[in-house]
Amino acid sequence: MDEPSFDMEACIALVRQGDQLASHDLVRQLYPLVLKLVRAHLPRRTSEEDLCQMVFIKIFANIGQYSGNVPIGHWVSRIAVNTCFNQLKAEKIRPELRWADLSEDEAGVLQALNETSGDLHPAESMASREVVGMLLAELNVQDRLVINLLYLDGCSMQEVRQITGWNIALVKVRAFRARQRLKSAFNKLMMEGRL
Amino acid sequence: MKEIDDRLRRLLKSAATSPREIPDEPPFGFATRVLASLHIDSSADEEALFIEVLFRRALACGVAVMLLTVAASYHTLTASAGTEEEIANSAIETSLP
Numbered sequence: 001m002d003e004p005s006f007d008m009e010a011c012i013a014l015v016r017q018g019d020q021l022a023s024h025d026l027v028r029q030l031y032p033l034v035l036k037l038v039r040a041h042l043p044r045r046t047s048e049e050d051l052c053q054m055v056f057i058k059i060f061a062n063i064g065q066y067s068g069n070v071p072i073g074h075w076v077s078r079i080a081v082n083t084c085f086n087q088l089k090a091e092k093i094r095p096e097l098r099w100a101d102l103s104e105d106e107a108g109v110l111q112a113l114n115e116t117s118g119d120l121h122p123a124e125s126m127a128s129r130e131v132v133g134m135l136l137a138e139l140n141v142q143d144r145l146v147i148n149l150l151y152l153d154g155c156s157m158q159e160v161r162q163i164t165g166w167n168i169a170l171v172k173v174r175a176f177r178a179r180q181r182l183k184s185a186f187n188k189l190m191m192e193g194r195l
Numbered sequence: 196m197k198e199i200d201d202r203l204r205r206l207l208k209s210a211a212t213s214p215r216e217i218p219d220e221p222p223f224g225f226a227t228r229v230l231a232s233l234h235i236d237s238s239a240d241e242e243a244l245f246i247e248v249l250f251r252r253a254l255a256c257g258v259a260v261m262l263l264t265v266a267a268s269y270h271t272l273t274a275s276a277g278t279e280e281e282i283a284n285s286a287i288e289t290s291l292p
Contacts, residue, residue: 120208129210
C-alpha cells in the first residue's frame with residue numbers, strides 16, 4: 001500500500017505552532033535533501049551528522065520567515081549551503097595535494113586519464129570523486145561551492161543562482177575562475193605524476 | 196592545455212556519477228536531538244534577553260539617580276564662591292571652637 005502524499009504546507013503550519021510530531025515529520029522529509037547537500041559541501045574536519053543537525057536547527061529557528069513563495073527545497077538548500085559555506089570559511093588551511101597523498105586507486109584514476117581518451121570506467125567513479133574532493137580542498141570556499149554545484153551535482157546556472165543567491169553573471173564569472181584554479185591544481189598534480 | 200581540459204572534464208564527469216547512497220530516514224533519535232538543541236538554544240536566548248533587559252533597567256536607574264543627584268546639588272555647584280571677605284569670615288567661623 002502506498003504512503004499517502006505528504007502535505008508539506010500543513011506540516012510547516014503545524015511546526016510553526018510548535019507541534020512536535022510535525023517537527024519530526026519535517027525532519028524525516030527533508031533529511032535526504034539536507035544530507036545530500038551536506039555531503040557535497042562537507043568541510044574536512046566536520047562530522048556529517050553535526051552539520052546536518054546545525055542545518056536543521058537553522059531551519060526550525062527560521063521557519064517563521066519562510067514565505068512559501070519558493071519551494072521549500074530551494075529554501076532549505078540555501079540554508080544548508082550557507083551553513084556549509086560558513087563552516088568551510090572557518091577552515092583556513094588548504095593543504096596542497098601531492099601525488100604521494102593519493103591512494104593506489106586514486107593514482108590509478110589519474111593514470112587512466114593519461115593513458116586513455118574515453119570516459120573512465122564506472123568502477124573508478126568513487127576514486128575519481130575522492131581525487132576531485134582533494135583537489136577542491138585546495139580551492140577557496142566560493143570556488144569549491146560553484147564546482148560542486150555545477151559539475152558534481154549537475155545543477156543549472158539558474159539553480160546555482162537560487163541556491164547561492166548570486167546573480168547569473170556572478171555565477172558565470174565564479175564558475176570560470178574556479179574551473180581555471182581547479183585546472184591549475186590538477187595540472188600541477190598530473191605533472192608531478194609524470195616525474 | 197586542451198589535453199588537461201579534457202582530462203579534467205572526464206575526471207569531473209566520472210566523479211559526478213559516483214554512487215552516493217542517501218538514506219531515506221534520519222538516524223535514530225536525530226530529530227529528537229535537533230529539537231532538544233533548538234530548545235536549549237532558545238532557552239539560552241531567553242536567558243540572554245532577560246540579562247539584557249535587567250542590565251538596561253539597571254543602567255536607566257543609575258542614570259536617573261545620577262541626574263537627581265546633579266539636580267539636587269545644582270544650586271551648590273553653581274553658587275559663586277563669594278567675596279574674599281565672606282571666605283575669610285567663613286574660615287574664621289569654622290576654625291573657632
